[in-house]
Amino acid sequence: MSSESNERIEIPEGVTRALVVTAHPDDVDFGAGGTVMALVKAGVQVTFCICTDGDAGGFDDSTDRSEIPAIRRAEQVAAAAVYGVTDVRFLGYKDGYLEPSHDVQRDIVRVMRQVQPQLVITQSPERNWERLPASHPDHMAAGEATSRALYPAVRNPYAYPELRDNEGLEAWTVNWLWLQGHTEPNHWVDTTEFFEAHASQTSHMENLEDMLRSWGEMQAAAAEFETGRLAEAFRQIKLPD
Numbered sequence: 001m002s003s004e005s006n007e008r009i010e011i012p013e014g015v016t017r018a019l020v021v022t023a024h025p026d027d028v029d030f031g032a033g034g035t036v037m038a039l040v041k042a043g044v045q046v047t048f049c050i051c052t053d054g055d056a057g058g059f060d061d062s063t064d065r066s067e068i069p070a071i072r073r074a075e076q077v078a079a080a081a082v083y084g085v086t087d088v089r090f091l092g093y094k095d096g097y098l099e100p101s102h103d104v105q106r107d108i109v110r111v112m113r114q115v116q117p118q119l120v121i122t123q124s125p126e127r128n129w130e131r132l133p134a135s136h137p138d139h140m141a142a143g144e145a146t147s148r149a150l151y152p153a154v155r156n157p158y159a160y161p162e163l164r165d166n167e168g169l170e171a172w173t174v175n176w177l178w179l180q181g182h183t184e185p186n187h188w189v190d191t192t193e194f195f196e197a198h199a200s201q202t203s204h205m206e207n208l209e210d211m212l213r214s215w216g217e218m219q220a221a222a223a224e225f226e227t228g229r230l231a232e233a234f235r236q237i238k239l240p241d
């Protein structure tokens with residue numbers, strides 16, 4: 001194994017702010033956690049935007065369901081801090097019911113205009129039959145709503161005019177999109193050095209560390225990185241100027 005290339009992340013020129021939009025509080029752990037750490041280490045300011053509260057899963061019956069959103073939000077804020085991310089926005093939609101509606105699109109456009117990222121990372125809006133859990137309907141909805149927000153709404157001052165009229169949020173053009181869980185990745189981030197810190201986020205799930213490691217190895221092999229390296233894979237799209 002080569003020791004020269006400890007870091008390998010190709011960040012498009014001009015990217016100083018990145019926005020990660022996911023459906024559920026823990027989605028970033030599955031396929032983008034190491035990448036977020038690499039971005040932060042490279043000096044990129046990262047914001048998380050989480051569409052649902054993840055209130056449909058992860059607890060036994062002894063927990064009052066009404067408490068779950070607050071618990072999940074607190075967990076995510078703590079997890080984000082481990083990634084070096086202190087700005088976490090919650091849209092508060094109901095877990096399991098997310099749709100790329102105009103309400104969701106407008107809420108994402110609002111966050112994009114507030115944060116003004118050059119790079120957006122989200123979940124693939126296309127179903128991946130090889131990795132169906134990546135294509136949970138909420139994930140595809142988050143990816144679709146984000147894609148629609150990116151083009152054209154966020155850059156069109158006349159889309160959702162209330163954002164401009166009532167909140168003073170001007171149009172903003174995002175340059176790059178990275179989709180996680182896509183069937184045809186074309187951009188890989190070497191996440192080897194971040195694996196331990198990242199895997200510690202998922203210790204509550206048995207065998208998950210092994211699963212994440214084997215995914216990472218598969219992606220690194222696809223990227224033709226040296227044996228022993230780990231990677232996360234994205235479909236990178238250059239958005240129109």
Ligand SMILES: [Zn+2]
Binds near residue numbers: 136
């Ligand atoms: Zn999820």
